[in-house]
Amino acid sequence: EAGVTQSPTHLIKTRGQQATLRCSPISGHTSVYWYQQALGLGLQFLLWYDEGEERNRGNFPPRFSGRQFPNYSSELNVNALELEDSALYLCASMKGIAYNEQFFGPGTRLTVL
């Protein structure tokens, strides 16, 4: 069974640009979570989608947004990039809201210059 996949592996942008990060959950999983992990720091919750709906979002500005597609894959968009957005962005999937086991992808390393 394939795990959670994320693309691209690395992304380099300049300040003010937009970044789009993609996530494919484990087959059969309907919930997708997004987290930001700045260097040496813990996981900061960004967004949670289930069955195409946004279930919750963390304490991040509106320029962080996303969506979930009918096939349960998800996209995270970051507009007007700032230097402090440089981080590892992790996607995790779960079978559904009634479940607990969450599995992470390898992450996308976003560097903002």
Next chain:
Amino acid sequence: QQQVKQSPQSLIVQKGGISIINCAYENTAFDYFPWYQQFPGKGPALLIAIRPDVSEKKEGRFTISFNKSAKQFSLHIMDSQPGDSATYFCAAHETGNQFYFGTGTSLTVIP
């Protein structure tokens, strides 16, 4: 407010020793407590998890001890090995809600 507090921030253990990482939580509605292991540049991997109706769970060299009345749980790594050197995160989850993570513990096992 930090929902899950984790300590220590870093830990150095000799090979063969016991590594102990502690977490405390506030919300008694949490019903699932996982631990994740993360190597540099990689995503966290689910290591072991426990539910509040059990006081201890063991998988190989990894054991979770859970104290419901104290709202604390800990990860014990027996016979620690250099390959265990990684960052460990505890988390708490209420079914149907988001996950809350601790701030992480950087474990170094010295050969």
